[in-house]
Amino acid sequence: MPEKHDTSASQSGTPAASPAKLTTSYGAPLGPWAGYTFAAMPVYATTSPHQHIEIVDLPAFGELGRAYRLDGRFMASLADAHICHECMVHPLLLAHGNARRVLILGGGDGGSAREALRHASVLEVVVAELDAQVPAAILQYMPALADGAFDDPRTTLAIGDARDLVDAALACGEHFDAILFDLTEADGNAASLHDAAFFAKVRDLLGPRGGIALQLGAPWYEGAQVRRMLDALRSVFACVLPMTAYVPLYGTQWALAIASHSLNASDVAALTENSSSVALQGVRHYSPTRHAALFDIPPELSAILGPIGS
Numbered sequence: 001m002p003e004k005h006d007t008s009a010s011q012s013g014t015p016a017a018s019p020a021k022l023t024t025s026y027g028a029p030l031g032p033w034a035g036y037t038f039a040a041m042p043v044y045a046t047t048s049p050h051q052h053i054e055i056v057d058l059p060a061f062g063e064l065g066r067a068y069r070l071d072g073r074f075m076a077s078l079a080d081a082h083i084c085h086e087c088m089v090h091p092l093l094l095a096h097g098n099a100r101r102v103l104i105l106g107g108g109d110g111g112s113a114r115e116a117l118r119h120a121s122v123l124e125v126v127v128a129e130l131d132a133q134v135p136a137a138i139l140q141y142m143p144a145l146a147d148g149a150f151d152d153p154r155t156t157l158a159i160g161d162a163r164d165l166v167d168a169a170l171a172c173g174e175h176f177d178a179i180l181f182d183l184t185e186a187d188g189n190a191a192s193l194h195d196a197a198f199f200a201k202v203r204d205l206l207g208p209r210g211g212i213a214l215q216l217g218a219p220w221y222e223g224a225q226v227r228r229m230l231d232a233l234r235s236v237f238a239c240v241l242p243m244t245a246y247v248p249l250y251g252t253q254w255a256l257a258i259a260s261h262s263l264n265a266s267d268v269a270a271l272t273e274n275s276s277s278v279a280l281q282g283v284r285h286y287s288p289t290r291h292a293a294l295f296d297i298p299p300e301l302s303a304i305l306g307p308i309g310s
Helices: 059-064 081-096 109-118 133-141 162-173 196-205 223-234 268-276 290-292 298-303
Strands: 023-031 034-047 052-057 064-072 073-077 101-106 124-127 155-159 176-180 206-217 239-247 251-261
Touching: 023 073, 034 059, 052 133, 052 196, 064 133, 073 081, 081 109, 081 176, 081 206, 081 239, 081 251, 081 268, 081 290, 101 109, 101 162, 109 124, 109 176, 124 162, 176 196, 196 206, 196 223, 206 223, 206 298, 223 239, 223 251, 223 298, 239 290, 239 298, 251 298
Parallel strands: 101 124, 101 176, 124 155, 176 206
Antiparallel strands: 023 034, 034 052, 052 064, 064 073, 206 251, 239 251
8 A cells, every 4th residue: 555645734835915805706617618706815825746726714604614625616614514514424434334444536635534433444544635634724723624634543644646556456456445535626727536447446446335425516507417327327237326415605506426336325124223323423414314315306306316226
């Protein structure tokens, strides 16, 4: 496995100039034809070899309003980052029941690793993050996102292209019980990590009962892109289960999915034994009583997301 990397903060960024912090308007695109704005106070900015990274404070979210942006797109805030992380991690790991090895593609803010590490069965989490300056900035300015995940001895932070790590793992015959796509959106630099060819590679990395979880985007505003990803997933995996959750930072209903050959993560009855696990202590959005609602696709989105199990 890759060596652990130093996540100390880079000194190349630009902290905010004054305690007063001038309020600025930041656009939040929902797709090519829609968007909205946040009033925000700049905290830090830097341009890495891969992207522009910004940390800002959003008064709309109060004390938990600190957020980060990559190349002008909001990624996560302290107020609501847990929603996507919990929805990707817990239904999949609870359905598996004994996940030991977890691979996170992207995930440089540590949120998905934090949730995976709640499960006592998990012995190893590999975070394949392209840009070393993302975890460095997050650990300096938003450490609550990772909440110690990168200090956990079970975590390995592998800096480099996720495609290379997947190829190397396949060549070595490695397997993972769960693979989480915690990447930038599929219409940008991560586009080639959201097509059928890459999904097939990831499928071959899964052990028995293994599955993947990923974000699809905004079905109301990016319907064609969301549908393309689902079609690609369904061409590779036997069971593809879309989910939806409202994410305040994104300003819309957000779509996610779990894909597997053998797991049905929507089956609430199958989760009974694991759902009371200590793994769920401290979660803020997911709960067993809300589990079924995640997979209850509203009729107006069925043309894009399809019915359960389709």
